[in-house]
Amino acid sequence: MMATLCRSVALAVLLTLVSAVDRGNFKSCQQSSFCRRHRAVKPGESPYALLTNTVTVNDAGLVGDVINENNRIVFTLEIYPLKDSTVRIKINEKNPIKPRFEDPYALVKDIHGESFEVVDQSAQGVTVKFGSHRAVVNAKPLKIDIYNGNDLVVSTNARGLLKFEHYRNKPGNEEQPAEGEGEPNALPADDQEEDKDGLWEESFKGHTDSKPLGPASVGMDISFVNSKHVYGIPEHADSFSLRETTSTDPYRLYNLDVFEYEVDNPMALYGSVPVMLSQTARHTTAVFWHNSAETWIDIKKLPDSNVVSSITGFFSSGETDPPQVSTHWFSESGIIDVFVMLGPKPMDVFRQYAGLTGSQNLPPLFSLGYHQCRWNYNDEEDVRQVHENFDKHDLPLDVMWLDIEHTDGKRYFTWDHYKFPNPLEMTANLTARGRKLVTIIDVHFKRDNNYFFYKEVHDRDLFVHTKDGNEFDGWCWPGSSSYIDMTNPEAREHYSDTYRLDRYKGSTLDTFTWNDMNEPSVFSGPEITMPKDNLHPGIGVEHREVHNAYGMLFHESTYEGHLKRSDRRLRPFLLTRAFYAGTQRSAAVWTGDNTAEWSHLRISQPMLLSLSVTGITHVGADVGGFFGNPDANLLARWYQAAAFQPFYRAHAHLDTKRREPWLFDTETLRIIRKSLRQRYQHLPLWYSLFYENELTGAPPMRPLWASFPEDEATFGIESEHMIGSALLVNPITEPGAVTANVYFPAGVWYDIEDLSMHHGPSHKVVSAPRDKIPVFQRGGSIIPRKDRVRRASTLMREDPYTLVIALDSDGKAQGTLYIDDEHTFDYRQGKFLYLAFSYEGGVLTSKKIDPNGSYDTASWLERVIVIGLHKQPTKVSVNSATVGTRDLESTFESGSATQGSQLTIRKPGVSMREEFTITIH
Known part of the structure; x- marks a missing residue:
């Protein structure tokens, strides 16, 4: 009878959560x-x-x-x-x-x-x-x-x-205090009048x-x-510059499963x-x-x-x-x-914090591409049709995702034998087109002695206990569930071993992992999470002591499992919902169960900035919103915004309408295609920034003040962000908006599409029609691109590069490019190229930043674009050890007071692995 009652209560809580956030489920400060x-x-x-x-x-x-x-x-x-x-x-x-x-x-x-x-x-x-x-x-x-x-x-x-x-003894306990402890059975003097x-x-x-x-x-x-x-x-769905809390609850850090969270308040969310x-x-x-x-x-x-x-x-x-x-x-x-x-x-603070808790390990390049997810793709045929439609509609895609319904009765590390009978064949069909697969592994495990993983962990007594020493029984997606004690090294070892290909049958080295519900979420628990007085036998402490770190211990063990299965040769990729200080060492993060509303698109910007400046740098928000049904305008604007954020994934709730891009009108499909292509063109920039993130802790997505720390006008801005120090992005987050009010810090800025020119510091209203997101390249920067966009980033590995040089007022620019094999740890043994580009006095040079790095790439320089020249050159020539000195073809489009000129230099033909100069005469 009690079990039935608990299940009824848990299901009632779940139904409440699915419909909308119930703030009554979560404590206020007063409570x-x-x-x-x-x-x-x-x-x-x-x-x-x-x-x-x-x-x-x-x-x-x-x-x-x-x-x-x-x-x-x-x-x-x-x-x-x-x-x-x-x-x-x-x-x-x-x-x-x-x-x-x-x-x-x-x-x-x-x-x-x-x-x-x-x-x-x-x-x-x-x-x-x-x-x-x-x-x-x-x-x-x-x-x-x-x-x-x-x-x-x-x-x-x-x-x-x-x-x-x-610490003190409870009244009635006759144990004597340690020296200096005072009377154990009475409250100390300063506590006599306080709230008891x-x-x-x-x-x-x-x-x-x-x-x-x-x-x-x-x-x-x-x-x-x-x-x-x-x-x-983080994590709060609130402003980037934190608000006063004198008239509200304080900001709370307590990892919680909050469905359809509200925006603009200090409630705790999934990570801390x-x-x-x-x-x-x-x-x-x-x-x-x-x-x-x-x-x-x-x-x-x-x-x-x-x-x-x-x-x-x-x-x-x-x-x-x-x-x-x-x-x-x-x-x-x-x-x-x-x-x-x-x-x-x-940049000093970013480095200092990375020195304490670590920096983001360089992710495999495919993880910076586009990800397609839904709760749930129905079966193998559904997966096949979706990724074939990406090809049919000329949309790049790197990763397909499977949510909880792909498993056998929500038993993780298993497959539904009817819907997914041939996971190896399904994965091979994806990898044949350069794509990867992500499957979900949640933190709760179905209490079923016929389920291999539960029985193994149960028999070794590696689950979390109740305060009475029994195995904790909580309610989550599988029903009655147990939660592995990740404070126990033996438990972490056993869990990570389960990712080996002979244990996680149906997985491959191209199967990656999504850790969800790891706050931990417990539908039948207080505040939808684990009781604080549960016990972690691994280190002998109550759950209250480690609550905010629990999810991180889980995903760190997942990371270790990915390392084991490849003999520590391949870089893992995994996504986590719960996080803590240090999560960046092993996982990407998304902002959880958002909603298909303009306010959630708007709030994703400050949420991602808050994560980025605190070390969690591989971050994104579900494109289109997890709950609800976005209209075509909201969906298109979300694709535009996310194309210029670190982690790029579309995801949707089980009860939402299907929203793959080709299900919308022709114009919306065109806009989404354009956004995806912009993302893939800029993958060399993102990849270089993530390499530098590992070296220095500097986040790829940054607030304006990271590049302009003395400009107080940037301190309160959250509607814009920088990608590195080169691109300024202002996503459109209001319905019907076709303009944007942009703050330009000091310098000259060029619109990446029409080369319109803006000088800062200044506020300007810029055009932002439905098919355009305002993005501006900073004068003085050099951005590497790959303009041959293919069906997946893995197929672009040896493709040629384009360098886009935006000149500052002194006619100078600089930038960097990082190249390696994009998926192994060989770069840590010196198999990489880390290049510095510099333009000054009409000469572009490429030199190695780290002379110890060497990588035999087949990529070459296909095009150089120079923006902001004052006059048309008479000749352009290239010089390198392999091509010697020769003249190059070029075209010049003159500019004006409001638009930058563009010089396009075709086929310099030099290998990216060699140093070279290009001279503009």
């Missing part, structure tokens, strides 16, 4: 006890003080005791200066009744310390100098100011909101969360001084990256709140008259004090572990 407690902390009354006589210095940094003077609990403060202008601040209990959990998953292993010196130490505090930076620790009340040179950029606990709830509801257990919509260690949250305010704009902390960036004309600064538990962030923007005083550290009305963005971070458990990255420029 979260630790959120209420931290929001109730009064500024300016901090009881925490550094005991300066305990401060010691070792090779790594500074260590000292901090006391809460209200309850006499002692904590340990650690400050570690790190390489590349970064500093780490940790606060932990000194003598906890059990060790507190510290997230081991986000950071890369090699984080190196920086040399430093203590330049001042007294009863008032300590100053640590590292490089050109300082960390100034004020003892009472505790406050840590971080300086970049002489500029104060970040201040912690400046408002006095630090709160660290120590939810301290030891908490209920929400019929679910009760037990808390055997009681309240254990941590929180602190972090102020960005002289700042008016902060960004990051606790990283925030501040941008000013002088400094780019970032903080990483290293904690995988549920986290909330309040934001308050303080004007000049009500800011942190550089003297007292608390609110003042000093006329000389600078403005700031004050943020308040609080997590349900764990410790305070904060990394401050000091820039000073955007």
